[in-house]
Amino acid sequence: MKILVQADPFDLGAEVAAMSRGRTDIGAIASFVGLARDLNEGSGVAAMTLEHYPGMTEKALAAVVDDACSRWTLLDVTVIHRVGRLLPGDPIVLVAVASQHRGEAFDACEFIMDYLKTQAPFWKKEETMEGDRWVEARASDDAAAARWQAS
Amino acid sequence: MKLRVLYFARLRERFGVGEETLDFAGATAADLVAALQTRGGVWAEELAAGRAFRVAVNQDVVALDALLPDNAEVAIFPPVTGG
Numbered sequence: 001m002k003i004l005v006q007a008d009p010f011d012l013g014a015e016v017a018a019m020s021r022g023r024t025d026i027g028a029i030a031s032f033v034g035l036a037r038d039l040n041e042g043s044g045v046a047a048m049t050l051e052h053y054p055g056m057t058e059k060a061l062a063a064v065v066d067d068a069c070s071r072w073t074l075l076d077v078t079v080i081h082r083v084g085r086l087l088p089g090d091p092i093v094l095v096a097v098a099s100q101h102r103g104e105a106f107d108a109c110e111f112i113m114d115y116l117k118t119q120a121p122f123w124k125k126e127e128t129m130e131g132d133r134w135v136e137a138r139a140s141d142d143a144a145a146a147r148w149q150a151s
Numbered sequence: 152m153k154l155r156v157l158y159f160a161r162l163r164e165r166f167g168v169g170e171e172t173l174d175f176a177g178a179t180a181a182d183l184v185a186a187l188q189t190r191g192g193v194w195a196e197e198l199a200a201g202r203a204f205r206v207a208v209n210q211d212v213v214a215l216d217a218l219l220p221d222n223a224e225v226a227i228f229p230p231v232t233g234g
Contacts, residue, residue: 053207053226053228060210081233081234113234116233117231117232117234118231119231121159122234124233134160134161
């Protein structure tokens with residue numbers, strides 16, 4: 001398992017390659033990369049700054065990954081979340097999940113993203129033409145996370 | 152008891168403080184929120200009933216009726232928006 005909170009960019013290819021290097025038991029790796037968009041809530045976004053709660057962030061991400069590992073048989077998980085100022089098109093977050101079969105990898109990857117979005121203490125502040133604004137939490141993200149509680 | 156209280160994101164900006172140490176006479180997270188509300192102004196506004204904020208004690212999100220241990224690290228922040 002690898003959980004990182006960092007200002008630097010990440011390399012999806014290198015991260016995925018590292019997960020299967022030296023082992024032949026992995027049959028599937030599903031990955032997700034979230035990117036900074038140039039439009040949100042109808043306004044152009046010139047840049048965003050991600051703030052977090054050092055200490056709790058890593059702990060919350062580890063708890064989400066542990067939860068995923070208790071729901072599916074996972075062989076490896078990598079979560080990297082960036083902080084600091086990002087420009088449109090910049091990668092924000094990477095989740096990659098390795099398992100024997102694709103179903104577990106797909107499901108666990110989506111689960112980790114859904115839980116990360118509602119539980120890990122990150123906050124986005126956007127720079128727009130109308131000024132800086134903090135992004136408001138979305139009910140749709142809560143609903144996406146809640147889906148996993150029923151199953 | 153002594154508490155280390157942290158504020159993040161929009162609340163940190165509105166309160167104009169990121170961290171403070173408090174001598175606190177109450178017992179629960181709700182008591183702390185009530186004590187902070189008595190400061191008035193943005194404190195009363197942002198921590199009013201019905202406003203969306205979260206409280207974490209020693210880096211775990213808790214309900215408002217949670218007891219605060221002595222020397223706890225308490226954080227108050229808006230709903231998270233990462234990912």
